[in-house]
Amino acid sequence: MEKVYGCARVSTREQNLDRQIAALRQYIADERDIITDKESGKDFNRPGYQYLREALLRPGDTLIVKSLDRLGRNKQQVKQELEYYKAMGVRVKIIDLPSTMADFPKGQEWICEMVNNIMIEVLATIAEQERLTIRQRQAEGIAEAKKQGRQLGRKKTELPAEWELVTGLWKSGSITAVQAMDRLGLKKSTFYRMVREQK
Template sequence: MSKTILYARVSTADQTLDHQRTQAEAAGFVIDEVVADHGVSGVSTTLQERPEGKRLYDKLRHGDTLVVRWVDRLGRNYQDVTDTIRHFMRQGVVVKTVINGLTFDGATQDPMQEAVRDALIAFMAATAQAQAEATKEAQKAGIAAAREDSTKYRGKKPSYTRETLGIVVDMLGQGAGTTEISKATGLTRQTVLRIRQNPVAADIALIRWGT
């Protein structure tokens, strides 16, 4: 019997596991099992190097579906992501994303469909790597600046938590509107707008307050 497995990577700056599962179920997925890595960097480790990620290679079988929030969960860079998706497709596993509802299926025999699918995989993987690298550099710079200013004026304490910030950023990535996000998180529209305009600054504000 085929299974639908959600793989999640949860770090201190990311959304919670419960939210990722809820988000997947809200997108219409019926999750049979969740495999999750906690506190593991997605920029410096491959899927096979993560304690739980490597279990997927033994656990997934032909006909199963692997669900991930986004393709960046499957590797640390362009090559990792494309290799991982293609490996699972060769095993008869269908890979689906919660964001944008993408499906990568190796079953198609039509050369045109294969070309479109492979081009999409390449584009999404390259985008994921570029975003990860940009975020990492911005956060490194922000953390350094925050530490330098730790004894100086920290500004007003943020009205959001790290978990709430993750939810806001995630919903923004899906194209959710300010009012919708405000209702979902309990934050004011002005706060959501500030986070949308500069999510790195929002993260730095939390660092300055030691959260």
């Protein structure tokens, strides 16, 4: 039986998938058939996407995405994926690209394919350029922050006054890790993070 699946993606855990899922729900009755990832679009090594590609999609199925850059942002890889699906007999529909959503009369499918190829070439180029621009801005921001002497990443926690003494006792086996944590007034996760930072 032919099935319709949706694919939604955002780049970070803080971003929200709701807008894409709402758009996909118009075409997909069961939300379990909408596979999601919170991963970068730089490549296709995303757990949800790989599960969809390798375990779910079969010849005759349809894959729907909100926009081409939700599939991926690497132009060459996006084109390869689309070729893979074409060879496999899976139709890819892109909501923001209406020509991919339309059903052309028999014998005129080539018109649809020609228009889609041109549009996909343009959109894939734009998506890749956006990814490169984001990376460039991040690199410039990091370089400027370093120049100004700002600390990047998580700020290191100050060591407790008795750190050297207590961890020395712990390392020598005189006290347990739990006793060391109690003496220092630290939670388990904080204690072991500080130990790693001091290595």
